[in-house]
Amino acid sequence: MSNVSPSPGTPMAASPLTRACLEIDEYAAGLGWDRPARLFALVDTARLRRQEPRLAHQLGVDADDAGRTSLTPVEQDELPAGMPLDKFLGTIAWPDAVVGCALTVERLMLPPSAEASVPQGLSDKQLAKWVAAHPERQEVRLTVAVLRDGSRESAVRLREKDSSTEVLTGASLVPGLAEALAATFS
Template sequence: MPDSPLRQAALEVESHVGAEGWDQPPRLFALVPTADLIAKEPGLADQLSDDPASMTPVEQELPADRELEDLLTEIVWPEAVIGCAAVVERIMLPPEAEAALPDDPEELLAVVAAHPDRREVRLVAAVVRDGGAHSAVRAREPHDAELLEGPDLVPGLIEHLRRTLA
C-alpha cells in the first residue's frame, strides 16, 4: 500500500478510535495541514508530526440524536480544512445473504442482528479536497483482526464525505 499523508491520517484516526474500544457512536474529524496548526498553535509542535505534508485529525463534536449520514448532508467545511474522516461501526453480512433480507426496516434489523454470518466492523473513511480517499475496515472478531485498507473499501461513506468538501 503506497503511503501518503492521507493514509497516515486515516490510520491515526483508526488507531485513536480503536484504542477506546467498541460500541462507540459515529465519529467525525476535520483534517487540517499540520504546518498550519503549528503556525497557529506553536505549543503543539512537540505533539505533532514534523512532516510538512502531514495532516492532523481534529475531532468534531456530533449530536447524539442524529445519524451521521444525515449530518453530513448539512456540513460544509471551511477552506482551512483540507479533508475529513469519519468512523462508524456497522454489521456486515455476506453478499449471498442480501437476497433473503426483508424490506420492512424493523424486521430487517431483527434478521441482521440474528444472522449467524454477521460481522461487526469498524469503518474508517478519509477524503481530501483533491479527490483522494483512503479507507480501512477492522472486524470486531477475532480480537486481533487484521486491518484491511485501501482507497475505496467503503465507497458510500467516502462519497458522503466528499460532498462535504465540495
C-alpha cells in the first residue's frame, strides 16, 4: 500500500472527492503511460490519524491539516493480470473504514463523430482492434472515484494533452465505470 500525495501542480478543488480524484490522476501521470489499471481505497484522513496513527505516519499523512475534511487515497495491490476489470470489481468487498474507492485505467476512445461509423455485430475483441486502428482514436487515462454515499467524480487526461491543466473533470464523464465502482459497496 502506498499513499498518494498531492503534487504541487494539483489544483485546489471544491470537494474532497474532486481533490482525491485529481491527486490520483497526478500520481498516475507521474508514473507515465502504458501502465496497468490501479485501484485505490479512499479513507477519511482524520479518522485514519485517530484510529491508525502508525499507518497514517507510514503513509506520510500530515497532521497540519487535521481540521480540514479530506480523503486519503491508499493504493491497493496490483489487479490480477488477465482478469477482466468488471469481473475483478465484482470480487471486491471493502471494510467499513473505506469511505470510497477510485480506479485509474488507460483506454482508447473515439470522438462522438466517429462513433456513428462503428461496424455492428463485432465481438469485444474485434471492436477493440477496430478502435485501435481508427485514425481519430484518442489515448486517455480515466480516473474515477466514488463514495459510499453515492458521490462521484472523474478525471480524463488525453495522452496528446498530457498536462494537469488539460484534465477534464466531472461527476458523469465515465458513468459505466462509476457504476461498477459504486457496486463494490453494495
